[in-house]
Amino acid sequence: MARIQVLVAATSPDIEAEGIAAAVENCVDMALVAGRAVPIADIEALLAAIPRDPPRVLVLVGPDHETEFAERRLTGRVGLVVIRVGTPFGNLVRTAFNDIGLQNLLDQIRVLAEPHGVAPADVAPLGEDATMPADGPLLRAGIAWLHATLRHAASNVGAAHGDLPGLTVAPARVVEQLDDATSPPDDALTEANTALDKALAAAHARDEPLAAVVSAMELTDLELRVLLLALAPELDPRYQRCIGVLLDDLGRRVGTLGLCAGLLGDPVDVRFQLEATGNLARWRVFDMPGALLPPADEPLRLDPSLVAWILGDDDALLRDARIRRLFRLAPWPGAALIDSETLRAHAAAVVRQLATAAQSQWLLLAGDDGAGWQALLELGAQAQQSELLRLEGTRIAALDANDLEDTGIRIGRAALLADRPLVVDLTHVDADSDDTLRRALAAIGRTGAHAGVIHADASRLARLLGAMPFDRLPAPPLSAATHVDALREAAHTAGLTLSEAQAAHATRRFALSIAGIDEAMRLASSTATGTPEQRLDHFLLACKQVASGGISRLVERIEPVFSLDDVILPKDRKDQLDEIVDNVLLSDRVLTDWSFGDQLPYGRGVTALFHGPSGTGKTMAALAVARKLGIQILRIDLSRVVSKYIGDTEKNIDRVFEDAQRSGSALLIDEADALLGKRSEVKDAHDRYANIEVAYLLQRMEAYEGLAILTTNLRQNLDAAFLRRLRFIIDFPRPDAEARDRIWRSCLPAKARGALDDAAFRLLGRRIDLTGGHIRQITLRAAFIAAAADKKIDLSHIARATNAEFAKLGMPPVQLDTDVRKVA
Known part of the structure; x- marks a missing residue:
């Protein structure tokens, strides 16, 4: 089809005229005469030079009183279409469209230049050089059917009785359409329908996207054809133009459900069938909310992500902004x-x-x-x-x-x-x-x-x-041995070698998941320098940091600084602390290898109660045990765990135990009698819920598989049912003179001491009957007194600090003979 010859003329130099000329020049089906907008005076000469065979269109731009005169001079020219555009551009076109816009003006040029409305050439087949999206047998047959359907429909839209398709319709044409609303299909449409049916019967979901859509959504033949008609504007701009003509509105480029139903048969029957199956709406094929078919006159747009996927974009469905x-x-x-x-x-x-x-x-x-x-x-x-x-x-x-x-x-x-x-x-x-x-x-x-x-x-x-x-599926997905092997592989990737025993110990110590091991590996790899021992320390530190991540604010995290050698207790109590360490380290051998775990449906963890007067070293001993095991301590903050709201205390307790289990930490509950007091007779709701909290903590401790240490000054206040569930109960007595002597020595660093010999420490041990906690306070205070005097610590400084501590406790002062030789 020859290109439309378009001449743009303006009554005076005008930016709108230049814009129209530039738009015409960019259209592949139009040729701009003179290559620019010309003055009206040049019209006659330029028209004479244009052959009459191709369609000719003159666009007059300017005020009405000037363009009207030029139009009258051109009346009677054969094969010439004249369009007057008032200024400013877009306000008035003689075809009675207001605010028509540049794109619609170009569409008018195309329609008015064609004496028979939309010719079959407007929906010509895709050329051999055209690229078909997501090429597949079903889509090829679908596009051929689509082309034949639109071509057949467009060929029945005539320009008789003065019609301008998409712009005006004469009354006689309306009457003619009402008298004969149907037309027999041509041979091309019949063949296209048959070919589409065959392609649909032979299609396989794995062959192409469109076949997968039909299979997954269980689309009927009718639903497939509606989908193809809705897909038409995405395939070829010529189909958009054809749809505008069929809708009698060139400003519309997307079909409607009413148009699709009309093209496929009786509109009422087609809609009834679509609603009966409901697949198109149920699968959200159309880009509109809800699971109902759209009204007949609403634009029928396909979901953009589904369109892109059908046309070959494999990731389009996952890029859908809604998911x-x-x-x-x-x-x-x-x-x-x-x-x-x-x-x-x-x-x-x-x-x-x-x-x-x-x-x-x-x-x-x-x-x-x-x-x-x-x-x-x-x-x-x-x-x-x-x-x-x-x-x-x-x-x-x-x-x-x-x-x-x-x-x-x-x-x-x-x-x-x-x-x-x-x-x-x-x-x-x-x-x-x-x-x-x-x-x-x-x-x-x-x-x-x-x-x-x-x-x-x-x-x-x-x-x-x-x-x-x-x-x-049966759980767990991975065995304990697999976690050990994974930790060894992670260490190898980080540049070091772990033995099976080392990996097993680290696995028990940190209780890392596979994801945690991977994170620790990447963290350690970023600092994989130094000697093998240093790299091992880096790796274990990374494991510890990952295990401790996300610990709640319900606990206080404490790094142990004391060793078991710092703890001063009678030998039998000291041996029990060592036994606690062995119970944790050897749990796998006893419970798993020796099958003792089969007898313990619960209570596999190690729980210990340290009780005794304040300052006797209970918390120190807990920290020393944790240090021996190479783990950290999580100390419960009672002010945050206990809540006045019903049920919140239990939730907080559960969160604390989960944090300890996940991070491989020891759990320390100081002043445990505050949480585990004896259950009382239920007299009101407060008693009832207090008893529930105690019972829940007992259950949670039985299910816990790590190390939990509780301390209390008042063992008699603990619930008897709780004591039965403890594996270790260790009494921390007040220290005797010999123990106090050792405590004084451990609390006074050698480089801070002045004239303090063995006799002085024996004196302190005999004369000052206080627990280790108070002794530590005295030595710290004496250190500051000595530092203020620019001296090292001697008995005079200790005497002042001791009497200050006694006064704090409401006790009478003690006299220390600073001449140690008299009491040696």
């Missing part, structure tokens, strides 16, 4: 640390079961080791050469209730069409979000997508899934 923030894009860590032949085969089997479950729709991955499931799934996906869709439960829980249904459908749709295993991680989602999670999982389930769900509590998962079928 992309819900996915974790980076792989879960740890897969490389467990990559053994046995585990790889097991992991591949898990992923296959996840993707191809015959009956069950959901796969429950329950147990405390959520990170282990994540690493195992990543390893299995690598073995299967597929990629996981990782859905973050915490982000689902934050969704608005009104978006849950739509979001769930889009998630399930993405998983089905992309044919990727879907895993929902609910590891860190609390129970307050259960209603939101239940509705979101139900929406995903209605799509028929298979998915795995990771959570510690299998019974809670079953409640969330409701009546949907599921299978549960």
